[in-house]
Amino acid sequence: MSKKKQFALAAALTGATAAVLTAGMFVRREVVKRRPFAIEEATISAMQRALKLGQITSTDLVQIYLDRIEHFDRKGPKLNAMLELNPDALHDAEACDVKRTVTPNVGPLFGIPVIVKDNLSTAGKMHTTAGSVALADYIAEEDAFVVKRLREAGAIILGKANLTEFANFMAENMPNGYSSLGGQVLNPYGASFDVGGSSSGPGAAIAANFAAAAVGTETSGSILSPASSNSLVGIKPTIGVVSRGGIIPIAHSQDTAGPMARTVRDAVLLLNAMTGVDEEDEETVWSRGDIPQDYSVFLKRGGLKGARIGIDRHYTASLSDEKVKIINRALETMKTRGAAVIDPVAIPSSDALENRQSCVMYQEFKWDLNRYLEQLPADVPVHSLQDVIAYNEAHAEAALKYGQTVLEKSERMSGDLGEQRYLIDRADDIRLSRKEGIDAVMKNYHLDALIFANATGSDIAAKAGYPSITVPAGYTDAGEPVGITFTGMAFDEPKLIELAYSYEQATRNRKAPDLS
Incomplete structure (x- = not known):
């Protein structure tokens, strides 16, 4: 069979079929002696080296992480970091393992399990909820732009992480890491410590070694806060570096996605994969000439000298x-x-x-969320901010443990972005x-x-x-x-x-x- 035909076949394979092909067609890779792989604190580069040497497979990595999540997130300390696991994660991993035998020179994220915050849309079998019971049954028709970029890079989406509901724009007294759908995320360093928010689930999950890295989102501190609280590296990019397409919004003037990882290098590798011009997001179009092709060239040990x-x-x-x-x-x-x-x-x-007191976030939230929700399928029970508030009131026992004062304040705004105030x-x-x-x-x-x-x-x-x-x-x-945070200009x-x-x-x- 030609390599071209092998690749075409491998690309379509999942599950046991891929495993059989791996064992039969590419026997030489299986004879490499396996050594136990230490997943705790493993970097993306270390995983990639082990994958290339045949010391571990992407299927192994996914299974190890799934086992850790089962033990430490669903049982054990019950961190509540994860809202949902990708039912296709093992199949995706097996397909990566087969593809790797045909095309060994792959990118740094190929076959690497990552987690995304559950306000990023994911097509397929996972839901997109922002932690709200009102959106519990919503499955997006297509991936957020950032998720598309990660899949194109070969990353395996392991699951969706819990968060402070509606990215902490729901109630004034809601604690960091709480959502009506997922409950309270706990800090793996100690349940009494603030877990940070609103990307609380990604922060706790990566700190606890549930995946190689994660994508969080920030409007004001929602990456930096949980990254600091969970001893992680978090990058909040300049607005326009990363697309906002397909992300449940708060305020378009401040919203961005960004990487969360255990090392600066890992965060940079994720950032590289996330950037790109999205024609549906004008900020990325305007930023076209300001984004380096590869941020990893700036990983310099002597970077502090002379600064x-x-x-x-x-x-x-x-x-x-x-x-x-x-x-x-x-x-x-x-x-x-x-x-x-x-x-x-x-x-x-x-x-x-x-x-x-600025009205910007409240006005933009009403405008942006209504635009997002109005496009959802008819079987989703909410299509406006007003609908969300009404749904929560009708299901108060499940939805309103901490109230919804911020949602209500936003609804009282005009939502008119041409208003003088x-x-x-x-x-x-x-x-x-x-x-x-x-x-x-x-x-x-x-x-x-x-x-x-x-x-x-x-x-x-x-x-x-x-x-x-x-x-x-x-x-x-x-x-x-x-944590210590470095801030610069655009x-x-x-x-x-x-x-x-x-x-x-x-x-x-x-x-x-x-x-x-």
Whole structure:
């Protein structure tokens, strides 16, 4: 049989048929002596090496992760990180194993299991719910653009992760990680620690080694917060780097998807696969010339040398003394690696941003969610924000443990993006976060990046649409993770990756949680 025919056959195979072909047609690969593969803290590169050497298969990887999820998410500590598993994951893995024998030179994500947050649409047999009981039976007709890109890269979608319901835009007193559909996500480092939100499920799942990496989403802190809380690397990209197509929205001016992983390199490999021009998302079209072809070239161990980094101590004022010491230790490490740390700097607009009420997110949420829901099939019970509120009221025992005050406030808005108040508030958001905020402090002090503890600076960066990367900085004596976040200006991802990778390699702070 020609290689072309073999590939065509392999591409169509799933299940036991693929396994039989693997055992029969490609016998040589099966004689490689297998060694136990340590899945905990395994990087994507390590998995790919083991796959290429035949020490493990993608089917093995998927099964190992499924076993861990069964043991630690459904039983054991019952982290509640996962909402749903992909029933085709093993079949997809078997097909990858067969394809690999025909085309061994595959990309870095080929055959690698990843998780996506359950506000990203997935076609097939999995649901897309945003954690809401109102959307419990909804199955999307097509993948979100980001999910399409991951599948094209050969990644295996292992399942959908739990989240703070409607990405934490439902109720003012809803705890991070709670959804009416999935319950409360717990932090694998300790149930008493905040799990962060709204990408709580991806954060807990990757920290607990339930997959190689995950896709989260952020409107204001929803990647950076759970990444910091779960000792992960989280990249919140510049608006326009990653498409928003097919993602249940909050606010289009701030929404983005981004990678969450255990190492900077793994997060960058995922980011590479996620980027791309989506003709349905104008922000990605306008950003076409600002996105590097490969972010991994910026993984430089010496990235801190000669860098100028500033920290505004206003954003550490609410931290405990112990956490401030961890941040100070991180700054000292950066100095030893050749960075100039300007301490303190002052973001001119920080007080003004904190002391004002903007209608932007509420107006955009009503507008964006109504546009998303109105396209859903007729058998889905909700097709507007008003429908969601009514459904929740009719099913209050299941849906309204913490109420829906944010949904109700949004519904009271006009949803008119031409309204004067909205236009003024949006203009003020941009002015205060950019020109009089991050741009001003970066230019005044000639900085390459700003430093924040955990996700404390996420709001100003979110309003500006600017990128941030958080990496593990250490742990309190009680074992609670602390992250340190690098923030820059628009499309500064290359510089932030250099800084974050250099710091990570100098410290190797991350430790796996003890799930026993």
